[in-house]
Amino acid sequence: MRPRPGRARLSVGFVLARRFTLCAFANFVDVLRLAADEGDRSRPILCNWAVLSDSMEPVPSSCGIGVQPQERLGDPGRFDYVVVIGGLMEDDAVLPAAHRRFLQDAAAAGVPLVGVCTGAFLLHQAGLLEGYRCCVSWFHHADFLERFEGLNPVTDQIFVVDRDRLTCSGGASSAHLAAYLVDKHVGRAQARKSLNIMIIDEALQAEKPQPGITMEFKTRDPMVLRALLLMQQNIEQPFTVAEIARRIGHSKRQLERHFQTALGTSPQAAFLDMRLSLAHHLIVTGDRPISQIALECGFCDSSHLSRMFRRRHGQTPQALRQGHAQDRAGRV
Numbered sequence: 001m002r003p004r005p006g007r008a009r010l011s012v013g014f015v016l017a018r019r020f021t022l023c024a025f026a027n028f029v030d031v032l033r034l035a036a037d038e039g040d041r042s043r044p045i046l047c048n049w050a051v052l053s054d055s056m057e058p059v060p061s062s063c064g065i066g067v068q069p070q071e072r073l074g075d076p077g078r079f080d081y082v083v084v085i086g087g088l089m090e091d092d093a094v095l096p097a098a099h100r101r102f103l104q105d106a107a108a109a110g111v112p113l114v115g116v117c118t119g120a121f122l123l124h125q126a127g128l129l130e131g132y133r134c135c136v137s138w139f140h141h142a143d144f145l146e147r148f149e150g151l152n153p154v155t156d157q158i159f160v161v162d163r164d165r166l167t168c169s170g171g172a173s174s175a176h177l178a179a180y181l182v183d184k185h186v187g188r189a190q191a192r193k194s195l196n197i198m199i200i201d202e203a204l205q206a207e208k209p210q211p212g213i214t215m216e217f218k219t220r221d222p223m224v225l226r227a228l229l230l231m232q233q234n235i236e237q238p239f240t241v242a243e244i245a246r247r248i249g250h251s252k253r254q255l256e257r258h259f260q261t262a263l264g265t266s267p268q269a270a271f272l273d274m275r276l277s278l279a280h281h282l283i284v285t286g287d288r289p290i291s292q293i294a295l296e297c298g299f300c301d302s303s304h305l306s307r308m309f310r311r312r313h314g315q316t317p318q319a320l321r322q323g324h325a326q327d328r329a330g331r332v
Contacts, residue, residue, distance in 0.1 A: 008036070010047040010185040013071075013079040015099055017122055020087035022061040024117045024170040027198075028083065031178035034194035035186055046186050052082075054098035062087045073098060076106035081181065086118030086170075100126040110164065114177070117170030120153070128165070135160035137169040172200070179203045217270060221262040223248065227255060231271045235278060238298040241267045276312045279305060283317050284324045290317045 012032060016025065029049055034040055036047035053059065053069030060066050076082055082103065084095075095103075103126050107113060115123045120134045136153035154160050159168035159177040168177040175198060183191040183203065195203055217228055226248045230239070239247070244267065245255040259267045279297040282288060288296075294305035306316045313320065 008044065008046055008048040010035075010181060011078065011080045012047070012049045012181075013076065013082045014049065014051045015082060015084045015095070015103070016051060016053075016059040016061075016067060016069075017084065017086050017095060017119070019060060019062045020085045021117045021170055022063055022065055022067075024174040025061075025067070025085045027172060027175040028085070028116060028178045030198060031175050031182060031191070031194040034197050035182040035190035040197060046190065047182065052102070054096065054102075073102040076102060076111050077109045079106075079111060080185065081112050081114050081166075082106045083114040083116060084119035084122050085116045086120070086122055088118075094125055095122050103128060107164075112164040112166060115165070115167040116174050116177070117168075120167045123165070123167075132165040133160050133162040134165065135167040135169055135173075137171075175200060176203055217263055217274075219262040221258055223250060223255065223258045224262045227259070227267060228270065228274070231267075231274055235275055235298050236296055238271060238275070241271075272308065273312075275299070276309060279309060279317065280313065280320070283321050290321075293317070 010032065014025065014029070032047040032049050033042050033044075037043040037045050050071045051059075051067055051069045052071055052073050054073050056069050056072065058066035058068050084103065103113060103123065107128050113123060113128060115121075115129075115134065117137070120129065120136055123129050124134070134153055135157055157169075158173035159166065159180070161180070166177060166181075168174055175195065179191040179195055180203070182194060191203055195201075217224070219225065227244050230244055230247060241255065242252045245252045248255075255267055259265060259270060263270060265273075275297045279293055279299075282293045282296070283290070290305065291302040294300075294302045297305065299305040299308065302317075306318075309315075309317050309320075315323075
């Protein structure tokens with residue numbers, strides 16, 4: 001696509017929610033910055049971008065660092081995309097009325113809207129996601145269902161493109177969504193260059209699963225979800241069930257009853273399944289030593305991992321890796 005005279009090939013306006021996620025914003029805008037010019041000189045030639053506001057006051061991020069807006073809201077038609085960067089899910093997490101009207105005007109003018117991190121919540125609050133599929137982080141899946149009845153958010157992909165609505169789960173996925181837009185409007189070489197400079201190996205397609213391995217457990221029970229998240233955050237040094245229960249403010253028996261009702265299994269078995277699933281992923285997607293994978297997944301040593309892995313998968317980690325390598329060689 002050739003650039004229009006006097007205009008960048010890709011122009012993006014950013015609307016930042018109060019206490020937005022700085023990482024998600026930085027990843028998105030850095031892909032644009034690196035694609036916009038030769039090398040990393042950062043001149044907004046092929047791409048341009050601006051942080052928008054009605055008040056022009058600094059917007060605080062979730063980590064406390066503020067970002068100064070560059071332009072007032074104005075006409076949304078001057079942008080190819082308007083991107084809403086969400087952040088902390090608080091009871092009063094809503095956009096100011098002027099920002100909601102700006103987004104509604106953008107939608108009416110046919111400007112595609114992008115929701116990053118919890119930006120999907122904010123787009124929906126503005127009435128702009130009805131009839132659209134949207135991507136939500138697995139971490140916020142239960143929150144979305146609780147707040148927005150009748151919607152079915154996608155939590156097993158890193159981003160979703162549904163006509164003129166694009167949503168992503170935040171974090172590193174915002175870089176991949178930005179690269180998708182650069183690829184579409186500027187060129188694949190520029191998208192690849194941006195990611196490479198950011199030390200990201202390759203662009204991931206929308207269908208790439210989110211890395212939150214708790215999503216293999218299908219439940220909306222908030223106690224179970226909190227326990228699963230705590231397990232995931234402490235895989236290398238697994239807590240006992242009693243310690244997990246204590247940390248989330250419940251008794252061991254309560255936690256065990258909730259797991260049995262929600263998942264038909266015990267917390268111990270679910271934690272083991274989680275650790276073995278992570279081990280399986282690391283074995284087939286990388287070349288780390290099995291002994292290192294064992295320690296990273298909370299097993300005493302490679303022998304301990306091998307015993308548990310054979311019971312679950314019917315083969316040892318070494319046999320799985322060898323078979324996977326042979327399959328890949330056969331497809332080449």
